[in-house]
Amino acid sequence: MKKISELVKERPWVGWALYVVTILVVFGLGVLGSSIIERRQESNQIIQNVKPISDWEPNNEKWGENYPREYETYLSTLDTSFASKHGGSKNIDMLEKYPDLVVLWAGYAFSRDYNQGRGHYYAIRDIRKTLRTDVPQPATCWACKSTDVPRVINQKGAGEFYKSQWKDLGSEIVNPIGCQDCHDPKTMNLRITRPALIEAFERQGKDIKNSTHQEMRSLVCAQCHVEYYFKGKTEKYLTFPWDKGFTVEDMEKYYDEVGHVDFVHALSKTPIVKAQHPDYELFKMGIHNERGVSCAECHMPYKSDGGVKFTDHKIQSPLNNISNSCQVCHRESEDNLRKNVYDRQDKVLELSDLATKSLVKVHIEAKTAWDNGATEEQMKPILKLIRNAQWRWDFVAASHGGSFHAPLECARILGNAVQKSEEARMLLTSVLISLGVKVPVQIPDITTKEKAQIYIGLDMEELKRKKAEFLTNEVPVWDRTAEERGSKVNYDMKNK
Numbered sequence: 001m002k003k004i005s006e007l008v009k010e011r012p013w014v015g016w017a018l019y020v021v022t023i024l025v026v027f028g029l030g031v032l033g034s035s036i037i038e039r040r041q042e043s044n045q046i047i048q049n050v051k052p053i054s055d056w057e058p059n060n061e062k063w064g065e066n067y068p069r070e071y072e073t074y075l076s077t078l079d080t081s082f083a084s085k086h087g088g089s090k091n092i093d094m095l096e097k098y099p100d101l102v103v104l105w106a107g108y109a110f111s112r113d114y115n116q117g118r119g120h121y122y123a124i125r126d127i128r129k130t131l132r133t134d135v136p137q138p139a140t141c142w143a144c145k146s147t148d149v150p151r152v153i154n155q156k157g158a159g160e161f162y163k164s165q166w167k168d169l170g171s172e173i174v175n176p177i178g179c180q181d182c183h184d185p186k187t188m189n190l191r192i193t194r195p196a197l198i199e200a201f202e203r204q205g206k207d208i209k210n211s212t213h214q215e216m217r218s219l220v221c222a223q224c225h226v227e228y229y230f231k232g233k234t235e236k237y238l239t240f241p242w243d244k245g246f247t248v249e250d251m252e253k254y255y256d257e258v259g260h261v262d263f264v265h266a267l268s269k270t271p272i273v274k275a276q277h278p279d280y281e282l283f284k285m286g287i288h289n290e291r292g293v294s295c296a297e298c299h300m301p302y303k304s305d306g307g308v309k310f311t312d313h314k315i316q317s318p319l320n321n322i323s324n325s326c327q328v329c330h331r332e333s334e335d336n337l338r339k340n341v342y343d344r345q346d347k348v349l350e351l352s353d354l355a356t357k358s359l360v361k362v363h364i365e366a367k368t369a370w371d372n373g374a375t376e377e378q379m380k381p382i383l384k385l386i387r388n389a390q391w392r393w394d395f396v397a398a399s400h401g402g403s404f405h406a407p408l409e410c411a412r413i414l415g416n417a418v419q420k421s422e423e424a425r426m427l428l429t430s431v432l433i434s435l436g437v438k439v440p441v442q443i444p445d446i447t448t449k450e451k452a453q454i455y456i457g458l459d460m461e462e463l464k465r466k467k468a469e470f471l472t473n474e475v476p477v478w479d480r481t482a483e484e485r486g487s488k489v490n491y492d493m494k495n496k
């Protein structure tokens with residue numbers, strides 16, 4: 001082949017052609033470069049507020065003026081139409097579905113009323129309406145419900161906040177979970193607003209500020225979707241029991257050492273620890289966490305709207321959106337992926353059901369033993385086993401996604417729950433025989449929620465009457481006071 005210089009000597013127009021092509025290429029590259037820079041600036045501008053958002057702004061609508069896509073998808077957590085086999089956003093009465101729960105929680109407010117969790121937008125409305133908030137509750141109960149919580153904690157300090165009564169803060173806490181709970185209003189970076197999570201990290205010698213971006217995409221959820229308790233008789237200081245680790249045994253050791261008891265069981269007199277919702281902790285034991293997948297990947301996948309890619313803020317069951325939630329990583333069909341989820345959930349539920357049935361019997365048998373004159377001494381080792389068994393069962397039952405997030409860990413925990421409950425029953429059998437009681441003990445008819453509630457001695461009509469009175473008399477005063485302060489209360493929400 002001839003050299004270019006020789007070619008140009010022979011045919012000068014080739015030289016000119018090369019010259020022009022080079023200019024065009026350079027010009028093209030220039031245009032491309034400047035468009036890339038422009039795009040970058042555009043994407044930076046997305047995060048520049050059109051209307052500045054003030055610090056501690058609880059009103060989600062105000063944030064929404066700057067970020068309409070995120071706001072609109074957030075608003076759609078109002079949609080309660082989706083139900084999967086075991087989850088979803090429908091308002092399902094869990095006590096009606098599983099009347100055994102009434103017996104397991106006898107002596108605790110959960111035996112009155114317990115519904116399936118639904119979208120974040122319902123948080124304020126649901127806590128006002130539940131029959132669980134009629135007993136005097138500390139303000140700590142508001143902690144995971146509202147964007148007003150960081151605002152009021154900033155004013156009062158966390159200690160003062162938790163020490164107040166739930167009802168005393170009714171007019172302050174009116175906006176449901178939203179933007180300020182997870183975002184810094186100036187930069188829109190993810191941030192942690194709940195002191196309990198920061199403090200739990202500190203006690204483990206870790207600074208939460210050193211977390212990676214990917215960790216933050218789960219930690220924002222770990223502000224609320226975790227196991228917790230209220231520390232101190234009057235302080236009611238919101239505390240995560242993680243000092244010894246994240247397993248069910250680690251937390252049990254912690255609770256045993258501090259002697260924590262949530263309630264004394266009305267039938268068996270067992271000092272029970274009620275598990276809350278250890279979603280984050282159980283998720284940590286599963287394969288997706290091990291592979292570095294965060295909560296946001298499945299519950300807040302990316303979405304496109306007119307060529308703009310953004311984070312879907314309709315936080316919900318991923319089964320309502322398998323293509324965006326799962327198929328970005330998995331090639332299997334929607335049907336297969338759904339089946340994978342149901343298979344794991346069904347198997348964990350089968351074990352959970354064994355534990356539930358065994359625990360119902362053990363509480364009733366223990367009551368029978370007490371009724372027939374069993375001594376504290378005889379009952380002590382039995383009650384310890386019941387405490388251990390119920391804690392394990394509840395740890396799985398209360399973690400709403402655990403049976404998919406970490407099915408193997410759930411199965412392990414439930415296996416231990418069944419073993420401990422059955423061991424307690426064996427010990428009880430010999431106590432009952434020594435007291436001259438005929439075994440097996442007859443189990444009363446508790447096949448419906450109503451029957452179970454009558455059996456444990458609840459006056460549901462009275463509880464419902466008091467709640468209706470509270471909703472008509474007290475709640476409107478809260479809302480009026482909130483509006484006078486400038487917080488817009490969402491009227492459509494009031495009676496939904």
Ligand code: HEC
Nearest residue numbers: 084087088221225279280283288294295298317319400401
């Ligand atoms: C790999 C995907 C994936 C990740 C990551 C993930 N989840 Fe889930 N989550 C699911 C699936 C699937 C369900 C079951 C939904 C159903 O049954 O309808 C679920 C259920 C839930 C539920 C109950 C929802 C309902 O409708 O019943 C909650 C709450 C939850 N997850 C929170 C979390 C939190 C918090 C994290 C992070 C610590 C997390 N999830 C991480 C897939 C995921």
Ligand code: HEC
Nearest residue numbers: 060063064067070071074178179181182217220296310311
């Ligand atoms: C439960 C936590 C949570 C809440 C509540 C929340 N966000 Fe987000 N938001 C996230 C996460 C997680 C991301 C992804 C951030 C990332 O990966 O950097 C995100 C991303 C964003 C972004 C960056 C652009 C994008 O779409 O990825 C904006 C803007 C935003 N959110 C606005 C809002 C607004 C407005 C609200 C209230 C209506 C809100 N967020 C409520 C967790 C939350």
Ligand code: HEC
Nearest residue numbers: 088089117118119122123126144220221224295299316317
């Ligand atoms: C400020 C506390 C708080 C934060 C932060 C929070 N949640 Fe929730 N979440 C709740 C509460 C409370 C409910 C139940 C609301 C109800 O039923 O009224 C809930 C409900 C849910 C549900 C059930 C919704 C449905 O339609 O089935 C899912 C799923 C969920 N959260 C996932 C997440 C994920 C993922 C994150 C992090 C990106 C997160 N949450 C952050 C408090 C929180």
Ligand code: HEC
Nearest residue numbers: 287288291293297298318319325326328329330337340341
């Ligand atoms: C960000 C990527 C990612 C997303 C999103 C994701 N997964 Fe996965 N998933 C993985 C990885 C990685 C593994 C581990 C498999 C491996 O390493 O070979 C896994 C494993 C699994 C497994 C096998 C678990 C077991 O028991 O061994 C199932 C089932 C599964 N995913 C279902 C889902 C479903 C359903 C969703 C949506 C709700 C989902 N995944 C979303 C990455 C993802």
